[in-house]
Amino acid sequence: MNLATSPLASPAATTHSRLTQTWAMSKRSIFAIARQPALVVPSLIFPLFFAALGASAFNKATALPGFPRVDSFLDFALAGNIVQGVLFGSVTGGTALATDIELGFFDRLLASPTSRVSILLGRLAGAAAFGGFQALFFTLALMPFGVSIAAGPVGLLVVVLSGATIATAFGGFTAAMALKTGSSEAVQGSFPLLFIALFFSSAFFPRETMRGNYRTIADVNPVSHLVEGMRGLVVEGLTAANVAKALLVPAAIGAVSITLALRTLSSRLASR
Amino acid sequence: MSSSAAPIIAQGLVRHFGSGDGAIRAVDGVDLSVAEGEIFGFLGPNGAGKSTTVRMLTTLLTPTAGSARVAGFDVVTQANDVRRSIGVALQDAAIDPLMSGRELLNLQAVLYGINPASVKARADELLERVGLTEAAERRVGTYSGGMRRRLDLALSLIHQPTVLFLDEPTTGLDPMSRITLWEEVRRLNREGTTVLLTTQYLEEADQLADRVAIIDHGLIVRQGTPAELKAGIGAPTLIIAVAAHVSQTAAAVLAPFGEMRPTAEGTLGVGLAGGSKAVAEVVRALDEAGIELHHLELHEPSLDDVFAEATGHRLEGAGDAGPKTEDDAAPKPEKGRRKRR
Numbered sequence: 001m002n003l004a005t006s007p008l009a010s011p012a013a014t015t016h017s018r019l020t021q022t023w024a025m026s027k028r029s030i031f032a033i034a035r036q037p038a039l040v041v042p043s044l045i046f047p048l049f050f051a052a053l054g055a056s057a058f059n060k061a062t063a064l065p066g067f068p069r070v071d072s073f074l075d076f077a078l079a080g081n082i083v084q085g086v087l088f089g090s091v092t093g094g095t096a097l098a099t100d101i102e103l104g105f106f107d108r109l110l111a112s113p114t115s116r117v118s119i120l121l122g123r124l125a126g127a128a129a130f131g132g133f134q135a136l137f138f139t140l141a142l143m144p145f146g147v148s149i150a151a152g153p154v155g156l157l158v159v160v161l162s163g164a165t166i167a168t169a170f171g172g173f174t175a176a177m178a179l180k181t182g183s184s185e186a187v188q189g190s191f192p193l194l195f196i197a198l199f200f201s202s203a204f205f206p207r208e209t210m211r212g213n214y215r216t217i218a219d220v221n222p223v224s225h226l227v228e229g230m231r232g233l234v235v236e237g238l239t240a241a242n243v244a245k246a247l248l249v250p251a252a253i254g255a256v257s258i259t260l261a262l263r264t265l266s267s268r269l270a271s272r
Numbered sequence: 273m274s275s276s277a278a279p280i281i282a283q284g285l286v287r288h289f290g291s292g293d294g295a296i297r298a299v300d301g302v303d304l305s306v307a308e309g310e311i312f313g314f315l316g317p318n319g320a321g322k323s324t325t326v327r328m329l330t331t332l333l334t335p336t337a338g339s340a341r342v343a344g345f346d347v348v349t350q351a352n353d354v355r356r357s358i359g360v361a362l363q364d365a366a367i368d369p370l371m372s373g374r375e376l377l378n379l380q381a382v383l384y385g386i387n388p389a390s391v392k393a394r395a396d397e398l399l400e401r402v403g404l405t406e407a408a409e410r411r412v413g414t415y416s417g418g419m420r421r422r423l424d425l426a427l428s429l430i431h432q433p434t435v436l437f438l439d440e441p442t443t444g445l446d447p448m449s450r451i452t453l454w455e456e457v458r459r460l461n462r463e464g465t466t467v468l469l470t471t472q473y474l475e476e477a478d479q480l481a482d483r484v485a486i487i488d489h490g491l492i493v494r495q496g497t498p499a500e501l502k503a504g505i506g507a508p509t510l511i512i513a514v515a516a517h518v519s520q521t522a523a524a525v526l527a528p529f530g531e532m533r534p535t536a537e538g539t540l541g542v543g544l545a546g547g548s549k550a551v552a553e554v555v556r557a558l559d560e561a562g563i564e565l566h567h568l569e570l571h572e573p574s575l576d577d578v579f580a581e582a583t584g585h586r587l588e589g590a591g592d593a594g595p596k597t598e599d600d601a602a603p604k605p606e607k608g609r610r611k612r613r
Contacts, residue, residue, distance in 0.1 A: 009356040009384045009431040017385045024382040028371065035370045035411075104366025108427075111330050111362070113355040114383040272333050 009113065018115045025122020026129070032096055033130050039095075040130075043088040044137060047081040051142060054204060066208030070235050074147045078139065079231035080203030082159070083223060085134040086167045087194045091187060093127040093167075094174025098184040110269075120179075120265055124171045124258065131167020135160045135230075151238035158243050162230045165250035169226075170194075172257025179264040203227050225249045279435045279466045280306035280329060284338035287324050287490075298324040300490035301338065306468055306483075311461050313481030314470040315575065317587050321490040322470035323363055326439045329468070330360045343435050356384070359428035359465075361421075363439040369413030373404050373423050376412065377430060384431040398426040402456065418449030425456060436460065438469040442476060454480055474575045474587060486579050493582040498575060505573035505581055507543040510554060511535050513567035525561050529554055534580045539567070543577075 033040055051074060059073045070076045100106040109119050139147065139156060149155045178187050200214065201223035210218055218224050229245030236242060285302040288295045299321040306312040314322045327333040329342055331351040340347045343357035367376060377395040386394065399405045402422035412420065421441060428436060438457065442450040457480060461467055471477050477484045478498050486494040486501075494501055507530055514522045519540065523532065526542040529550055535541035544550045548570055558565060571577065580586045 009386065009433075020382055020385075024379055028368070028375075028379060031375075032368075032370050100368075103368075104362055104364055105368055107332055107362055108360075108366050109383065111332055111355060111360040112380070112383040113352045113385070 018118055021114045021118040022121045022125065025118055026125035029093070029096070029123050029126020030129050033092065033126060036092075039092050040089075043085050043092065044134065046088065047085040047138060048141060050084060050204075051077055051081045051138075055145065058204075061205070064209055066206050068206065068231075068235050071148070072146045074142055074145055075235055076206075076231070077204055078142060078147050078234050079159075079227045080198075081142070082135045082138045082163055082230060083166060083203060083227050084198055085138060086131045086163055087170055087198060087223075088191070089130050089134055090127055090167055090170035090174050091191050091194065093123060093130070093171045094178045094187040094190070095184045097123050097175050098178035098182060098187045101178065101182040102184060116265060116269060117262065120175060120261055123175055124168050124261075127171030128164040128168045131171075132160045132164035134167070135163025147234075149234055150236055151233040151242065155233040155238050155242075158233055158238075158246055159230055162233075162246040162250060165247060165254060166226050169250045169254035169257050172254055172261045176257065176261040176264040179261065179268050197221060197223050201227060222249075222253055226253070277308065278305045279308050279344075280304065280312070280340075280342050280468055282325070282329065282338065282340040285325060285328055285335050285340055286337035287321075287328055287333060288336045297490050299328070299335075302487070302490070302492055304485055304492065304495070306466060308466055309461070309464060310482045311457065311467045311469065311480055313477035313484040314468065314487060315472070315474070315477040315481075315484050315579070315587075316470075316487035317472055320487045322472075322487055323439050324490075325487070326362075326437050326468070326470055330358060330437050331355055356431070357434060359431070359433035359436040361424045361428040361436075361438050361441055363443065367412045367420055367424060367427070370411060372409050372411055373399065373415075373426075374408040376423065376427060380427045380430045386431060394430060398429055401429075402426045403452075416449075418445050418452070421445060421449065421453060422456070425453070429460070433465065435466045436468070438467065440470050440472065442471070442473065450476070472587060474579075478575050484575065486575075486582055488579075488583040494578055501575060501578045502573040505543070505577050507531075507545050508548050508573060509533050509535075509541050509571045509577055510544050510551060511539050511541045511567075511569050511571065512554075512558070512565055513539045514558075514563055514565060518563050521561060522558060522563050525557050525563065526554065529557075533577065534585055536586070544570075 054077045055072065055074050061067065062070055062073050062076060068076065106119070110116070139149065139159060149159065151158065174187055174190060177190060181187070200217045201221040202218055203223060207215060207218050207224060225245070226249055229242065229247070229249050232239070232242035233246055282302050282304045285299055286297070287299040288297055290296055302321070302325055314325065316322050324333065328335050329340055329347060331347050331354050334348060342354045345353040345357065347354050371379070374395055377398060378391060381391040381394065396405070399408045402425055404419060404423055404426065407415065407419060412423065415423065425438075425441070441457070442453055445453065454476070457467055457469065469480065481498065483495065483497050484501060485492045496504070512522065512526070516538070523540055526532065526540060530543040530545035533541040533543050544554070546553070551570060555565065555568070576586055
């Protein structure tokens with residue numbers, strides 16, 4: 001005999017209800033970002049600081065062999081600055097998920113009939129929104145200092161989409177780490193690794209100017225390829241190849257990271 | 273009511289953490305049946321297995337062995353049906369401090385698939401019910417502990433569950449907040465909601481629960497109405513305090529008057545087989561033995577006596593309804609789980 005007569009709960013999950021749940025979780029993630037300026041501001045300020053440093057110290061470096069033709073170092077570095085901000089921002093999203101686990105809010109979600117995938121996708125959608133915002137913010141903030149997007153307004157839109165996709169991709173990794181460890185400290189511990197990954201990439205100098213092991217690492221470093229896709233739009237223009245690289249490389253990395261996060265979620269739930 | 277129709281039934285529920293010789297047996301074979309419309313109290317100290325049992329019944333943990341049905345559904349194979357039918361307020365009132373009370377209610381409504389057209393009215397109704405209408409738009413981070421617990425309760429009721437699980441709902445609350453929450457639980461129960469609540473507070477179980485299960489080291493050691501359990505103890509407990517160097521002599525004097533009972537350190541307790549009228553005889557016997565009494569008190573049987581009789585030790589904070597203020601006792605995670613024998 002079934003006694004359940006909770007009159008307001010939906011009798012079964014539907015695709016529509018899952019989408020609604022994912023959207024509700026996404027809004028929560030976005031609000032959480034907007035309501036924690038102390039966490040968000042550093043990921044907006046530091047890349048600008050690096051941009052200012054690079055513009056003053058490395059402007060003449062653009063004349064070096066191997067550098068693409070650019071009007072200023074800022075044009076070259078914009079993609080690196082965006083990826084830097086997005087990478088650091090992705091730690092914030094992973095930390096928030098780990099905090100949900102630590103505080104027990106994750107259990108509240110699990111005790112409801114909501115789709116488990118919605119919990120994760122909602123978090124990643126929040127990361128994507130923030131990543132897109134960061135890409136737009138850095139571009140607009142640096143435009144008064146001479147930055148321009150060779151690919152035009154459509155290129156800017158692709159840059160924003162690329163920022164969102166990169167954020168999703170790295171958000172998947174930090175979410176997986178949060179789900180695996182349930183520790184916000186552990187997720188924050190990935191920050192130095194991201195920093196190393198950023199500096200052993202072509203974020204601030206073209207790979208053509210690198211030699212030896214540094215070049216080898218930069219060649220295989222996914223961050224290089226993420227940056228270069230976006231950079232092509234900024235310094236070369238709107239080509240199918242540049243659009244594809246700006247979107248497909250992070251999408252491919254995102255497919256890996258989201259799969260990893262879903263598997264980690266699944267094993268976390270199975271081990272309960 | 274037949275047990276087959278009971279909203280909560282558990283049979284041989286077991287939960288181990290880890291494996292092999294180092295496995296921790298948090299719950300070691302719990303059987304219980306909670307009748308429809310009942311308030312069922314799960315009483316035990318930290319680490320007794322209360323929360324682990326609740327987490328299994330609310331689908332948050334998978335039992336290592338045994339089975340359970342909640343609202344007519346199996347907690348393992350029909351977990352989503354269970355989740356749709358129950359309300360859960362977990363220990364520590366896990367609430368996102370960055371959201372407002374109303375936002376959390378709206379989110380909870382979406383998670384339960386509630387028709388959007390009815391959400392606002394339902395949220396308003398619940399906010400009023402728990403006295404948070406004026407604080408509804410404030411972020412939860414600004415709420416007091418009592419307000420958080422009340423919001424937690426409102427969240428657990430958003431879909432009008434027929435069965436409600438409250439895991440230590442008043443731990444860490446001041447006395448006024450505790451009484452307010454008790455009143456709300458009673459009101460919900462009068463409206464037909466079956467409630468299973470865990471507590472480590474004797475008074476809470478005594479005042480609130482129709483029936484009580486005492487759990488210790490993962491096992492239910494007593495179960496019944498508070499009156500039945502206390503009646504089972506029979507004799508009142510006489511507690512005395514004497515100088516330490518005559519403690520053994522005093523114990524020998526007390527022994528003929530009944531069974532010795534565990535008490536706080538520095539005191540001796542005896543269940544007076546002759547009832548309260550034997551107190552005078554005990555005092556005379558101690559006097560004749562040359563033992564000076566520092567303190568004497570007589571306790572009618574309480575749930576703490578039941579607990580002590582069943583387990584050989586007393587509950588932490590026995591005789592108290594809980595901490596006097598929120599600062600006195602932060603919520604504690606379950607500890608000291610028993611190792612596999």
